[in-house]
Amino acid sequence: MIRDYPTTPFTDQKPGTSGLRKKVKVFQQPNYAENFVQSVFDVIDGKQGATLVIGGDGRFLNREVIQVAIRIAAAAGFARAIVGRGGILSTPAASNLIRIRGALGGLVLSASHNPGGPDEDFGIKYNIANGGPAPEKVTEALHARTLTIDRWRAVEADDIDLDALGEVKVGEMIVEIVDPVADYAALMEKLFDFPAIRAANLTMAFDAMSAVTGPYAHDILENRLGFAPGTVRNGTPLPDFGGHHPDPNLVHAHELYETMMAPDAPDFGAASDGDGDRNLIIGRHRFVTPSDSLAMLAANAHLAPGYKDGLKGIARSMPTSAAADRVAAKLGIPAYETPTGWKFFGNLLDAGMATICGEESAGTGSDHVREKDGLWAVLLWLNILAATGKSVDTIAREHWAAYGRNYYARHDYEGVESDRADTLMAELRRKLATLPGERFGDLEVETADDFAYHDPTDGSVSRNQGVRVLFVGGSRVVFRLSGTGTSGATLRVYLERFEADAIDGDTTDMLADIVAAADAIAGIVRHTGRTEPDVVT
Numbered sequence: 001m002i003r004d005y006p007t008t009p010f011t012d013q014k015p016g017t018s019g020l021r022k023k024v025k026v027f028q029q030p031n032y033a034e035n036f037v038q039s040v041f042d043v044i045d046g047k048q049g050a051t052l053v054i055g056g057d058g059r060f061l062n063r064e065v066i067q068v069a070i071r072i073a074a075a076a077g078f079a080r081a082i083v084g085r086g087g088i089l090s091t092p093a094a095s096n097l098i099r100i101r102g103a104l105g106g107l108v109l110s111a112s113h114n115p116g117g118p119d120e121d122f123g124i125k126y127n128i129a130n131g132g133p134a135p136e137k138v139t140e141a142l143h144a145r146t147l148t149i150d151r152w153r154a155v156e157a158d159d160i161d162l163d164a165l166g167e168v169k170v171g172e173m174i175v176e177i178v179d180p181v182a183d184y185a186a187l188m189e190k191l192f193d194f195p196a197i198r199a200a201n202l203t204m205a206f207d208a209m210s211a212v213t214g215p216y217a218h219d220i221l222e223n224r225l226g227f228a229p230g231t232v233r234n235g236t237p238l239p240d241f242g243g244h245h246p247d248p249n250l251v252h253a254h255e256l257y258e259t260m261m262a263p264d265a266p267d268f269g270a271a272s273d274g275d276g277d278r279n280l281i282i283g284r285h286r287f288v289t290p291s292d293s294l295a296m297l298a299a300n301a302h303l304a305p306g307y308k309d310g311l312k313g314i315a316r317s318m319p320t321s322a323a324a325d326r327v328a329a330k331l332g333i334p335a336y337e338t339p340t341g342w343k344f345f346g347n348l349l350d351a352g353m354a355t356i357c358g359e360e361s362a363g364t365g366s367d368h369v370r371e372k373d374g375l376w377a378v379l380l381w382l383n384i385l386a387a388t389g390k391s392v393d394t395i396a397r398e399h400w401a402a403y404g405r406n407y408y409a410r411h412d413y414e415g416v417e418s419d420r421a422d423t424l425m426a427e428l429r430r431k432l433a434t435l436p437g438e439r440f441g442d443l444e445v446e447t448a449d450d451f452a453y454h455d456p457t458d459g460s461v462s463r464n465q466g467v468r469v470l471f472v473g474g475s476r477v478v479f480r481l482s483g484t485g486t487s488g489a490t491l492r493v494y495l496e497r498f499e500a501d502a503i504d505g506d507t508t509d510m511l512a513d514i515v516a517a518a519d520a521i522a523g524i525v526r527h528t529g530r531t532e533p534d535v536v537t
Helices: 032-043 062-076 091-100 136-146 182-191 194-199 213-224 254-261 290-303 323-331 342-350 374-388 392-403 418-434 507-522 524-528
Strands: 002-006 020-023 051-056 080-088 105-109 121-127 151-155 166-170 173-178 204-207 268-272 279-283 286-288 314-317 335-338 356-359 363-366 405-416 443-450 467-471 476-482 489-499
Touching (some): 032 062, 051 062, 062 105, 062 121, 062 151, 062 166, 080 091, 091 105, 091 121, 091 182, 091 374, 182 213, 204 213, 254 268, 254 279, 279 392, 286 290, 286 392, 290 314, 290 323, 290 356, 290 392, 290 405, 323 335, 323 392, 342 356, 342 363, 374 392, 405 418, 418 443, 418 489, 467 507, 489 524, 507 524
Parallel strands (some): 080 173, 204 268
Antiparallel strands (some): 105 121, 268 279, 279 286, 356 363, 443 467, 476 489
């Protein structure tokens, strides 16, 4: 039996770049999650008889919202819902399942790298049939629907057992509980040379951060690739991520960093985030920035079976360093600069214009799915190490010797009052026309703009994607507000300096003059009251 539940709209359900993210207590309000899920189904066509994928990163509230989503999906006319056992599906695994099972789309329940728990964050996003995040035309329609919704509909049914593999019926819809790892691991075995990685006898430390990649890493790294038991740390997904922040950077994965800087460090270290789409790469005594990792993976991808025929193109988000552009130029393939948000990469991948994509926020991936993929990056690095017999440090130094080095850092000012952050950006935009020619210490502004992207696949234009200030000689600073937080605003300042020959400098020292210029240009201290960033990556 299908029942209608009267409701009233919430005014704060506009999806960001990665869906709707709010505090758990917001989602726990009566009708809040139900309104959003129903609004998703109200604006998408083709539901009758279709397949839907549902899963999440295991954070607090994951199971409860999955049960609700199943009942609403059954009422909406879906014929089948495929759900990861225990409610678990990494974001890249969900993308893969959508693609291989011909699903109409999927609900991914995650707030990515944000903390989890009763007082922390939760999120829902909708991915479309290509496996990637919904485009703006869908999220705009979804937001509009959340402002007018007056009822949600659900099949009256008991909760199902999310931990039992197999099929059950909810109303007329079949719910299939699947192993969340199996199909994803099989895809990885096709892309990478698992026998060569096993034969290389590498040592490794992987921090799953008590998040979704634990089961995937245990199966792939320890079982299939033969790394020693204990290689995977924090490998059990926990609703509060063990009280830790599941963001794979040098602040939140500091224990891994200490392990990799120790005299007896293993050959390779890596971590992934809450929902499994981001990665941290550290070799013995060598941290690799996400921007450099993208460039180095692209330069060496041909060593893996899945990429032996070469790349069609490389795409990076605008704030990501230009290191990958130099690889594309040497390979004679296109380089694309897009706004932040994986959906822009998805258009290029679908069109066959790019093969590997990456963002400075620790996300890299390829055309195997339509999301960034943390374990994919780890496995490609392992394949490269096995094929070359070289260390991460040697690969990095040889790369910089060939291409030059982009010294790079991102400064995050978190939880800034939204009004203050908006005022900073508005004031900065008003100055753009007069910045060229101005000097800040030894730096001279060459150009300054508000980045706009003209999508070569569909002709759409995305404006106001971040302010760029480019200095004579190739250095630059970028300012943008992040859409991944749940309260206040995060001001992100991206700092980059290119050196053709000086590859052994200290990053902090090399960027000091650009940091000073960034504050002089934008008035960061004046607007935010902050004298230091909260996080440096």
